[in-house]
Amino acid sequence: QVQLQESGPGLVEPSGTLSLTCAVFGGSVSSHNWWSWVRQSPGKGLEWLGEIHPSGNINLHPSLKSRLTFSLDKSRNEFSLRLKSVIAADTAVYYCARDIRSCNGGVCSETFDVWGQGTMVSVSS
Amino acid sequence: QSALTQPASVSGSPGQSITISCTAASSVGESYTLVSWYQQHTGKAPKLIIYEGTKRPSGLSDRFSGSTSANTASLTISGLQAEDEADYFCCSFVTRSAFNVAFGGGTRLTVL
Numbered sequence: 001q002v003q004l005q006e007s008g009p010g011l012v013e014p015s016g017t018l019s020l021t022c023a024v025f026g027g028s029v030s031s032h033n034w035w036s037w038v039r040q041s042p043g044k045g046l047e048w049l050g051e052i053h054p055s056g057n058i059n060l061h062p063s064l065k066s067r068l069t070f071s072l073d074k075s076r077n078e079f080s081l082r083l084k085s086v087i088a089a090d091t092a093v094y095y096c097a098r099d100i101r102s103c104n105g106g107v108c109s110e111t112f113d114v115w116g117q118g119t120m121v122s123v124s125s
Numbered sequence: 126q127s128a129l130t131q132p133a134s135v136s137g138s139p140g141q142s143i144t145i146s147c148t149a150a151s152s153v154g155e156s157y158t159l160v161s162w163y164q165q166h167t168g169k170a171p172k173l174i175i176y177e178g179t180k181r182p183s184g185l186s187d188r189f190s191g192s193t194s195a196n197t198a199s200l201t202i203s204g205l206q207a208e209d210e211a212d213y214f215c216c217s218f219v220t221r222s223a224f225n226v227a228f229g230g231g232t233r234l235t236v237l
């Protein structure tokens with residue numbers, strides 16, 4: 001059974017860089033799935049940030065694309081997120097998730113079947 | 126315009142059935158027929174309860190069911206229990222957009 005575990009600092013100063021890692025247990029990050037990051041600001045809904053595939057393909061949310069970097073380390077069986085120039089609005093619980101996508105003729109299903117427990121990141125001086 | 130629109134809240138009494146709607150914008154295309162649904166209790170990570178529009182993960186109660194019709198996906202919970210009180214989110218691939226994935230704004234279910 002695949003399990004995910006986020007790690008990273010809980011506090012980042014404004015204009016700094018937020019770096020998080022998601023370790024994959026009980027499975028391989030090299031499997032043919034997308035790996036996503038989702039965040040949730042306090043009292044708000046879920047916001048998809050982007051996804052990375054072991055093939056090297058990456059899709060990022062357009063509003064964050066200029067500040068976001070995703071990477072995947074097959075040797076360490078983990079994937080990571082870097083968000084630069086953070087502001088208070090980036091304060092949120094950040095989740096990593098396994099993302100299963102299946103497409104048939106342009107119609108696609110999107111299923112986040114495994115989630116990490118989430119890590120709270122506050123942007124503050 | 127949001128890609129997926131949900132009501133902010135619904136409520137029901139124990140034993141009753143409730144339905145949460147998820148209305149898809151045109152940018153979602155036909156992928157709305159394959160939405161996934163997530164249950165989130167306060168302070169916890171989301172949990173998958175419906176995928177590909179109507180399917181339940183192994184071991185999940187059959188009190189949860191999904192359906193789709195005319196650009197709207199729906200989640201029905203029958204035989205409401207106190208433990209069902211949570212936030213529920215729909216999610217879909219977005220066919221015609223700069224981003225691939227959208228979540229609905231979430232619906233808070235209150236069990237009276």
